Amino acid sequence: MNHIPANSLSRRAFLESTSAAAVGAVLVGTFPAVVKGADDRVLKIGLVGCGGRGTGAANQALAADPGTELTAVADVFPEQIEKSLEQLRANHGGRVKVGEGGKFVGLAAIDALLATDIDVVLLTTPPGFRPEHFAKAVKAGKHTFCEKPVAVDAPGVRGFLAAAAEAKAHDLKVQSGFCWRSHFAERESYRRVHDGMIGDVHAAYGTYLGNTPWSKARQEGWTDLEYQLRNWMYFCWLSGDHLVEQAVHTVDKMCWAFRDVLPLSATGQGGRQQRVEPEFGHIYDHFSIAYEYPAGARGFIACRQQQGCAGDVSDHVIGSKGTLRQTSGKLNLITAGADTWKYDGPKNDMYQTEHDEFFASIRSGAAMNTGEKLAHSTLAAIMGRMSAYTGQTITWEQALNSQEVLAPPNLDMQKKLETPPVPIPGRTKFI
Helix, strand or coil, rough: CCCCCCCCCCCHHEEEEEEEHHHHHHHCCCCCCCCCCCCCCEEEEEECCCHHHHHHHHHHHHHHHHCCEEEEEEEHHHHHHHHHHHHHHHHHHHHHHHEEHEEECCCCCCHHCCCCCCEEEEECCHHHHHHHHHHHHHHCCCEEEEEECCCCCCCHHHHHHHHHHHHCCCCCCCCEHHHHHCCHHHHHHHHHHHHCCCCCEEEEEEEEECCCCCCCCCCCCHHHHHHHCCHHHHCCHHHHCCHHHHHHHHHHHHHHHCCCCCEEEEEEECCCCCCCCCCCCCCCCEEEEEEEEEEEEEEEEEEEEEECCCEEEEEEEEEEECCCEEECCCCEEEEEEEEEEEECCCCCCHHHHHHHHHHHHHHHHHCCCCHHHHHHHHHHHHHHHHHHCCCCCEHHHHHHCCCCCCCCCCCCCCCCCCCCCCCCCCCCCCC
């Protein structure tokens, strides 16, 4: 197994040494050959991040195209690699061709993985690493599947946008982890909304009310960084808080309802009522965000992660002539005066469709680059978190130009890393 040194370029150093424009400059120059219109050749896949979502993405990538092989994997923790490969081999047998030389461990493992002859990379680590990983994947000339969200702070979003533009310039395919955009019923629902069935969209209201996710008790021998990485959802520099990491799906559907027009501002609130124990890091357990859109339109997002409370994941779009109601893909109903429409078409596995369409675009050479939408929906969620944390109304321009970098400097597995304080509205400052 290849153990890669952990003292690689940290995300903070990467972002501090490169503005959005400089990221583009880094990527310009002698560009690697890009696989285009690969009708017959085997497409080699690399997986970065071997947790549950990464293993799922690799399963779907291999199922999407019989001419694919998994040849390289990377993770901070070696046991995650072995667990993932065991599942993948059980499902795909000999198409999982990862030998000992194709396993890369450590904070810099992605560098070694991208140096192999893979054609496609799946980025499924905690989102705090995504901007740096994506920029490296583009520079290496790899088609990329990017899980949501794509960043946890504005410098990360700016770097991601610059890399996405460079990917488009070189016809690199970029597919989004915003899976609901691949759900057949949701697609048809929003198509009808955009075609005017409910008139002008005045408001969108979405909820993501769920339970507390897993947490892992600290084990003897774990360093501060290892503990935070193993409980990454509860640390904002890794997850962006649950509004950005989980409820960003709901934020993305709000953006979709408004045709991806950028929101003007966000005014939010939130807090930490139930998850007050140290093992839950320093993030909030509930948010409520109001977004202002052009022409007086409004978007509203409510989310929470609290045990023992009622759950609800649904979306409502209110127009001048009617409404759209959606409940987690189970109900898609439009009511417009005396007219009603309920989706009764084919059902699909949206996670699989993401990869089916991604690999089809690589094979055919058809355009696919969802990078800008990925980044904009991510920033809309970050903007809401900024507002809730500070207690201030935050405009899109303020959010995009924020200088706050959340990642600790000079990441090293032995580094002492204190848990940051819980943000306090009215006292926590916007940076």
